[in-house]
Amino acid sequence: MKNDYIKGGGDPNSGGYGYGYGYSGGSGYSYGNYGYGGYGGGGEQAPQRSIKDYILIFRERIWWLIVSFFIIFSGSLLYTFNKTKVYTSVAVVRLLRDDPSAMGVSVELAQNQIVGAEDLNTQISLLQSGKIIQGVNRRMSDEQRKRFLLPYEGAFSFSGPLTPTEILGKYRKIMPQRMSLMVNVAYTHPDAQIAADVANLFAQEFINYNLSENIDASMVAVEGLRIRADQQKERVEEIELKLAEYRERHNAVSLDSQENIAREQLVTLNQIKLESKNNYDQLDTKWNLIETYKREERKLWQLTFVAEQSRVSRLLESISATRIEISSYSKRYREKHPIMIQLLQTLQESEIELQEAVTNSVDKLYASYIEAKSNFELSSKRLAEKESELIALSKTRVEYNTLLRDLDVQQSFFQALNSRMTQEKAQVSLKEANARVVDDAFPPLRHSSPNITVNLLVGVFGGLAVGGGLVFIVAFLDDRVKSAFDIEGTIGLPLLGVIPRIKKLDSSTKAQAVAANVDRHVTETFRSIHSSLKLNDESKNAKIILATSTVPSEGKSFVSSNMALTFANHGERTLLLDADLRLPNIASSLQLPNEFGLLDHIEQGSRLDDMIVSEVYPNLDVLPSGGKSKNPTQVLVSAQFEAMLADLRDRYDRIVVDSPPLAAVSDALNLLPFVDGIVYVIKFNTVKRKTAVANVRRLWESNTPVFGAILNNITTSLSSYYYSQYTDKAYQDYYIGQEDEMEDELAASTEPEEKVES
Template sequence: MSKLENSNQQGSISAEKAEVIDLSYYWTLLLKSKWKIISFAIFVTISVAIVVISLKPIYKATSRVLIENSQSKVLSIEDVYGLNTSGKEYFLTQFEILKSRELALRVIKRLNLTIHPLFDPRIQEKSFDWKAYLPIDVEVENAEVSEEQILQLVVEKFRKSLIISPIRKTQLVDISFESRDPEVASLVANTMADIFIESHLEAKLLANKKAVFWLTERLDGLKQKLQRSEGELQNYRVQEGLIDVSGIQNFGTEELEQLTQRYIEVRKNRAIAESIYKQVQSLGGTPSFEELMAQPSILKHQLIHRLKERHNEAAIKVAELSKRYGPKHPKMISALSEVDVALSLLQQQVIRVARGIKVDYLTAKENAADLKKQLDDARKEYQIMNSKEVKLRELSREVESNRHLYELFLNRAKETGETEGLQTAHARVVDSAVAPRLPIKPKKKLIVMISLVCSLGLAAVFVILLDVLDSAVKSVEDVEQKLKTALLGTLPLIKGNKSKVAVDAFSSGKHPGFTEAMRTIRTSVMLSGIDNPHKVIVVSSTQPNEGKSTVALNLALAMGQMEKVLLIDADMRRPTLAASLSMDKRSVGLSNLVSGSDEPKSCIHKNEDLGIDVIPAGVIPPNPLELISSSRFNQVLTKLSEHYDRIIIDSAPGSAVSDALVLASYADALVFVVKADSTPAPHAQSVLKRFRDHDAPILGVVLNKVDMDKNPVYDDYYSYNYEKGLSEQGQTLKKGRSAA
């Protein structure tokens, strides 16, 4: 890899690193512009101070008010005023009332602020009348202002000066007023607090009066409604013959319960009688004694049970006597007679009971039917009484409701009327406003300090913005980032006569920084072609006045200390080397040599003092491009290359004409000169692109005319030592080649 490719690669790497914002660069930029920034800041600060001093002071007085969130009411009339005092909405409402136009208007009227000098719009302060200095007459409109308009203007000005500031997490609120008069500020703040409290009391009083009027109107209607409902209740009682509905209803309920219980018992007896009757009927029309005795219902009959026991006792007695007596014994006969009598009675009673079962069944059936009829009648009567009771209760409830509503409104009307003179304030003044001694604004010192800081910041931003918007190539980083080309070196700006500086800058020793910088460029050129030295070197630039001729001359002088060098002025449109070297402008030169009108010895001018040979432009031809494009020029250049180690050609600028492109085709290396803080980067990029498109051997860029005062980043000491080392290294290489 060649040194040229290596330097290009290093340039691309440094360009990638430069993508990060270099804060040190901007810090240096601000440092070099510090006096401009400070001057601007001082000017702005003084201007602001003059304006601030002329401002009139503003005083602020504050009255602190406590707003109660719950009031001890003498009577229950909270619904009359209709305002909930338990939530934050209540306090927010009070704050907005304090800011209302109505309160402001009342304060203005009470204090007669419409005629106060600080508020009256008709009293204007004297100001600069620019119309008086006009060359023509200007009619001033003196429109009449109505009282309503004056009041409106005063209200607007008043509200702008009023400040309502609630204190967080408390029930306190500050009522502040700003004015140029401290007495007026305190008076307005205190008056505002008083009127706020008075307005609330007046509002409650007005609400009470409206409530009393409304309640009085409603009472008449409620009284008539109550009387009408009482009359309807009484008429219904008379119509239905009701005296004590509750007693009648209780009696009917008890009777209905008794009939229901009796009906249940009768139905039970009828069911039993019907069951017994059906059992007897199942035996047929004439059942026997034994069949009847087999029926449980007959056996359960008490009389049958006693007769059966009597018959059993007689039979037992006969059984006992038969053990001792015979059948004809009197006792035996008597016992047998008792058995027969008991059996006869039992048979008669069984038949009688069997016959009575049907009668009992029919009787129970009739009783159940009669009792059911009574129960149905009782139910109908109860339903009738119940419907009457419902109607009666409905009328009674209406009477009670009307009476309750009438009494409620009557009591509320009395309460509201009595509380007209018992209103309590919802707020009280905690701290009254006093006339302030010191103004709150303008804070003159603070404003001046802020203006100083802001002007410094604004000036700094403006400087950085100008630098960002400036497309000129200013630094080494710009060469690497914007031009994408290796940097050969930087040359400091030397002030003075251009022609004299061009020659003396390097050789006189008066400008050591320039001399060492030039040696650095010489070393860079030599090292880039250490294996294949660049014999023909073309020096060009983007546009005129970038110092390419000075660079070409001084590069030739620097190389002339080590090699045999020929300097050719090929800028035949605006030649400058002859004037810089104090040569006659009519001296023969390149045009004469190429055209063949003069001999090479007369065209080549040896400068013993500088140690180089020079070929000036000579007579300027009508078309220089045709001259340098000719084969004759190529032949001359080839011939000269045989006698010199280096040929340095000063070319025309690349953006103006195509001379540099043609000359670059003959060259081994192209040195491109860029003027710091002047050459636009897009223009330089365009010219370099044209060179690259024509395969020009671009060696690198020389950043010329760098103002060291504006760019302190270029450390002279570092540059000097670094360049001195490179120069010594170049001389060593030169001696090595000479020895070889």
């Protein structure tokens, strides 16, 4: 019962399911029609991290968060209470959308209109420019400049002592108000009065600078208008001369009337053509239908426009009535009866007359069709002739119209230039600023910085954010297996169970934890593992189960012995086989002699029954290793070992084989051909995920079923986050309430029988 090794879509190292089981069966953890994504034909999607995973990540590394929070919050406190208090004063400036005009309507050539975001941003950039800063520096009085520079004397700077312009540019702030043309001009300074004075100076300098620029631009524009007006006058005179010469040469006075007459005739002919076209299209459609019916040998009186003819319509009604009479009389008389003969003769005559009527109707329609076609062709020809006549007339006056339009344009332009120049001259002397000071800055009563509330909030949230980030970075760099997500999502094995850590007990007591019931959570975990293995046919029917791990000291022998005890407690005849021939541990853990055992049977041919320690516990036998082997690989691949397992398979319901770790030696791989499945033991927070993935892949490549993984030695406090079913309060009360009764029962049923085999 081997499973097929399948390479999936992703590499297991990437955190997804890269390999899996492909055989079919029942509803198990990872194989058959039910399983996790990545192995099993009908598996679900790969597991995702839950909120408990993230809680565990924070819990394990809480000190990273605490230390980071303390450092950043302390830094924010020191910064807040040691920084010099500064004051911010704000002047409010209103930008006018158009330049003010004393004439009522702005006629300036150089305007400063604000019609969009680009214009507004231009004004803001001007307010932030070096020109305004230099103007403010010139406007300050000596007393103001002295108070202004006093707080910055002796201040450190890589470029030397700070200049007034550098200080002004560094601490002023321009803040446009949203969805308006209002701008806040703010300045920050340790002296509240200086902060207000400088903010007002910035607003005044901006207004004066804009006004000066507008006046200079208008003067330049007036001179440009005068030069262009003189040039335009010469152009108008030149065109007037050309137009007079053209009229004289082509006698162009009557062109307008001729063109008007031709246009009226063209409209009339076009209307006649449209009417002819419509009539022709209607008759053409009818005639095409007649032709179609003739080709298909269909009755022409089925056409609506033929059937609507009075004679045809009357004959159709007569034929219909005659046929009804024939049908009625045929029920009483035979065909040779005089009445029937007369009716049939009447029907025949009516049909002949109908055919003649249809033929006459079609002939009339065809004559109308030919006439309509001729009328349409004639009207089209006359329209084309009139269009050619109008085109020829239009060509004659093209140059004339061009000269006339050019003259109108140039005259209008000349008049506009003269009018604009006159208005601009009057406007220059009436210039006003395109901005107003709405609110003057005043000395603030409270400092603006440091902002104690904001700084403390930044310290709190910054500390939490940095600490949380460090926690996740450390968790990302930590490659050790420590959760169900790591086992199921990264390694690709179903989780059979989670064994809590057993404290303050020696290895012998731990190896018999299920029998002694030293920890009820541990006992219940092994019962849960036993139930999980019973859910699938592969693990349910497996007789030889191999227990292995990645590296030494993961609790593999502890799991093997207690899993064997669990099988035995459920009435299955069980053998615990110590196949770790390098560092055997089963005998010492169960306080059994290890002088004789597996090696004696394989190497010396000792009788197998003499090597087995029987009834160590009810239904549990143990086959110790019998010491250490110098060449364990040779022993495990020998024919004697294979024959021994075949013999034991017939004797026992379950054989639990304890083997060396995969990453240390390859002994466990030599055992794979003889076992029915594998239970993989992983110690909490010890083994690296990549190492575990690489070794599990070796197991998959052997086509031996891996029933799942057991996470060992997890602390009870941490297990409560991921595996609440193991520490549920209701079950805890059950265990405590039944404690005395369970101890008495286990003591009576699991008393070991010590036997020393010679």
